[in-house]
Amino acid sequence: MKSIIVCKSVSHGNTRKVAETIGEVLDARVVDPADIEPEELSEYRLVGFGSGVRHMNYYPELREFVQGLPKDQRAKAFVFNTSGFPQPPFIPYRDKFVRLVEDRGFDVVDTFTCFGYDTYLPLRVVGGVRKGHPNSADLDTARAFARQLRNRVEAAD
Template sequence: MKAIIVCTSVSHGNTKQIADVVGEVIGARVVTPEEVDATQLAGYDLVGFGSGIFLGSFHARLREFVQALPPAPQTKAFVFATSGFPDAGFQRFSRPLVRQLTQKGFDVVDTFSCRAHDTYLPFKLVGGIRKGRPDASDLAAARTWAEGLGAAITTR
């Protein structure tokens, strides 16, 4: 399986830690949006997209990269994020990116998120929240999730 992960990790390196674990499991190279030509993604069996969450949204660089992607019919994809808060409830932050990828023709097989150190205002005033995250259990959860990606791809 030929895989690549497009990751924007800017504040504390949280998302890069998750991307590296997932990349190791699935044999994927981890790149920033600036390091890959969007037209090359159609040549991959599996493409991951991830970033930290800022005001309830994926990082602008990743969103702009996805917006500029050409159609990629039937290309399998996954989405992952790190955030001070969970991706749950009515306003799931993963939904807009999954929807955008689906509109481009990607088959989004799964999503993953974990808590991470968050120093966005007003949390910066108190040194942030979720200090020490992602931790060993978060990285183990990412590894387990990534191991399941192979099964998700072959059953679809």
């Protein structure tokens, strides 16, 4: 199953670590949105989109990349992020991004999230939060997510 992961990781490479871990299981290349032409995505059966969270939203580079894709995407997709805190119910930024991906035609089959070391300015005075994340347990969970995802998508083929 030909797979690729488009990932924007800015602060500490937290999301990139998760992307590489999932990518190993799926045998998927990990690329920054700036390093892939939108047309290339049509070659893939499964596409992952990953981002860190800034001010209650996915990074603009990834959102703009998705918004710029033609609306006739046929691949299955998954969405993941790392963040300092869980998604608050009053600003469901991940759900919003999922809808953006679905709006381009993708069939979003699953999502994944874990904590990432967070040094947002007000938190820096206490040395940041979630230090060490994603840790090895987070990456094990990401691996398990990827295995289950691969099995599910392969079974649907």
